[in-house]
Every structure is written in C-alpha cells, then in structure tokens.
Amino acid sequence: MKKVRYFAAACVALVPFLVTHASGAAPVVTPWHLDRINQVSLPLDGNSSMGNLTGAGISIYIVDTGVLASHEQFGGRVVAGIDVPTENGSAPIVPVASDCDGHGTHVAGLAAGSTVGVATQATIVSVRVLDCSGDGDVADVVKALQWVRAHHRSGTAAVLNLSLGVDLGDDGTAIDHEILSLIDEGIVVVVAAGNGDASGNPFNACSIAPGDVARALTVGASGSSDMVAYYSNYGSCVDLYAPGGDRLRSITSSWFTSPTAYDIDAGTSMASPLVAGYAALLAQQQPTLCTDSIANAIVERGTQGVLLNVPAGSPSKLLNINTAAIPPTVPGIASNVITSTDGNSLIVSWDKPCDGGSPLTKTTVSLLLNGKVVKRANVDANTTAVRFSGLSNGRTYQVVLKSENALGQGIATSRISTVPVRSIRRGQLIRTTLLAKGPENLSLKWSVSSSSKRVCTLKMSPTRLVTLRTGICRIGLRQIDGEVPVLRSLRIAP
Ligand SMILES: [Ca+2]
Ligand SMILES: [Ca+2]
Structure with a gap:
C-alpha cells in the first residue's frame, strides 16, 4: 500500500485521500463502481446505466490537483477555474488548472467522465489547490473556496467535491467556515471521509475538516464485496458509503499522463466523486431545490443493511442512484444582500433563494432600527430590490429577508446591518x-x-x-x- 501524504510550506498537512495507485490499466466498458451503485444488492448485473439524467447544465467544482481537460472522458466539458499554486508562483503549468499529479483527473473522471463517471454530461470546473507534488495548504484551499463562491451564479444548482482534508487542529475550521457559506450559497458539497492516519489506521471522520461539517455529504469507501474498506474513516460524521476500492479491486478512471490514459486507485477520494456525480443528476432534474434537500435525499436513499463490517456508530448506507423526484420544501434564504444609500432612502437588493421546488410567492423585507421593525415590504417573487424612504440621516438600520412558497415561509436571513443613511x-x-x-x-x-x-x-x-x-x-x-x-x-x- 502506498500512502501519500502531502505537506504544505506552513507544515499543515493536506491529504488527498488516496491509498493505492497503479497506472496503465485499460479502460473498462462496465466499471464495477458504476455497476454497483445502480442496483440494491450484489451480485453485479453488468448494467451501469444511470438512466436519462446526465448532469447536463450542472457544474461540478473539483477542488484538487487540477484536471487534464483534454482527456477523452471529458469531451471538452472542463472549465479552467482558479489555479492557486500557479498564482502563488510555486508550480506554473500550462494550460491553467491542468493536472501534473493525476489525482484530480482521476476524481473528475469518477464524477463526470463519459464512461467511468456518474454525471456524463456535467460541466467540470477545475479548481487547483495542490501542486505537482500534491502539496497545498489551508490558506490556498480557503482562497479557492472563496473563488468558487464568487464564481457560482446564485440561484443555480451546483456541486463541489473535495477529496482531501486536514486535521481540524491544523486550522481546518477555516475550511469548514467556507464550506458552510458555499452550502448557503446553493452548492451541494461532497467530501471524502479520509483514509486513516499515517499508519493506515482509520479514525473518526469528525476530527478532520471538512469531513466534520454536518451539512456536507461525507463519504466513506466500500469494496467490491460491499465490505467497508479497511482504510475508511468512520463515525457519525460519515453520511454514507460509496465504492472506493480495496485490496481485491480498485477503481479505474482517467489519468493525467495523456488524453487516453487510465489508472486504478483506491480511497475515499474515489468514493466521494461518485456521490458528487449523483448530486449533479438530481440537481439537473430539479434545479431549484435547496441544497439540503438534495443532500438529505442522497442519504435517505442509501441502501440500508447491505454493507459488511460497518464500524460502530457509522451509517449502514451504500450509495444508491435513485432519480425519483424529491418532494418540495419551503424556500431557502436570499443571498448577496446589498444595501446602498440614496438620499434619505435605503435600497436593498438580493439574489433570489432556492425556491425549494415550488415557485416563490413572495418575499418579505423587514427594516429594523434598534432591534424593532420600523418598515416592512412585501414583494412578488420576481422582485429582487426594494426602496425604503424617509429614513433618518446618519442612522444604520438592519434588514431581514424571508421568502415564501405554497408550502410556507422559509427561514429568515440573519439581521444584516445596512450602510448608514446619507444625503x-x-x-x-x-x-x-x-x-x-x-x-x-x-x-x-x-x-x-x-x-x-x-x-x-x-x-x-x-x-x-x-x-x-x-x-x-x-x-x-x-x-x-x-x-x-x-x-x-x-x-x-x-
Ligand atoms: Ca448494476
Ligand atoms: Ca453530513
């Protein structure tokens, strides 16, 4: 077993969750990892169809070592996102956000490759945070996640996969903070549970970031006989398992050395992108759902009771591709709330929240002064700005927004301080x-x-x-x- 551990300049270890690697494997027609997840129980039936959904129109951000965009699995569907190592001047590569390590290309193939991946028509956005040696640091990941938040268009469904992590004690909370804001922004976040410690002994996934984030989908790995993989981290922070390979059978996917190269790897790094691909299928089908609905459905639909050797405290759930419609919920919360002053008026504008799968009927904007509501505006679903007039010069107000659909009122935003009113x-x-x-x-x-x-x-x-x-x-x-x-x-x- 080859355990790869990467160290950042700041001595913070960011570990791609990969346990074995061997190159040169030929592409396979029906990869077992796909065959397994579209059926409830073994034996494999030789069918790896994901049905009619392809993830078309949905972006999957792959935060990793980059992605070889020219690989035949991607058919021109890779968009170069941010390339932090190159921006830092540490490892310039051409083209930008390409891959000089291999891990990211392998992971991207499993999420969205045309024959080895789940969401065969999704758009892959390559977000490079690890350099050619697989080194990176927490600050680079934070920077990349902030870029994703700015790049993502509010109100459109998207997915993000992080097949890496760091000990919570190594400033992992900085990553967790960004992950939560991405989920609020409307991105389904899928993360690997990790492959144990330096000696290969699995440990509780709640002690790594971002695996500990409850609202992220944290994915453990299973082998081809449905045994929980010997290396997979465990515990209550794991949401479900997906094929990640073991000593008997690894996972075949695209490799960075040429547009026709493949390799076999094993790890929770491989399990996570399968779930990310599934999230893209669900997002394509119901693009206005809120992220938590998609994440909850993925966990609820996991096949219960088929996994073997499930560690105490871990869920007995194996990824199961089920594309039934997800029931609607109340709307999410508005994002990008901006306040501007105009004489003795305030203009509040925002981006529409996810509608929960049922059209928005109205949005209520409350204006508060010293904690008391002084004005309130009810606007229709298509309005995304209101003006409050006749306000006091020099005062700072607060705004709270809440949207509604046929199922009821969504959660209100927190109280957001405005700019001071100014003539x-x-x-x-x-x-x-x-x-x-x-x-x-x-x-x-x-x-x-x-x-x-x-x-x-x-x-x-x-x-x-x-x-x-x-x-x-x-x-x-x-x-x-x-x-x-x-x-x-x-x-x-x-
Ligand atoms: Ca099958
Ligand atoms: Ca979770």
Missing part, C-alpha cells in the same frame, strides 16, 4: 464604500450607466451610476464573477 450633496467627494455594502469577502465592481447623462461622474473607474434626479445619484452595486474589488471615490457633479 449626498452636489459636488461632494465620497468613497463608494460608504454608500453601499455587500456580503463579506465578495468582490464588488462599479460601472457607469449609459443613462447617467453626465449628472454623476466618477473620479476613478467604478460601477453603475444611475441618475435619479438632477444632482443626486443612486448607486447600483453588482457582484461580478471573479473580479478584483474596485472600490474608489466618486464625485457627485454639480
């Missing part, structure tokens, strides 16, 4: 940051609206500036995918 005088020079406020860690960019008619001019090069009436300007703020923040001063022209 803008002609000729005043003011920093744009004082006029509007968006979510933390998100990039904000400004541009000038063509309707500004030179009433408002910008000193630097920021955003959308819309004339409200002569001499007074309204600021519109929009998050731009992957852009660097541009927050400058603007001048309100006479």
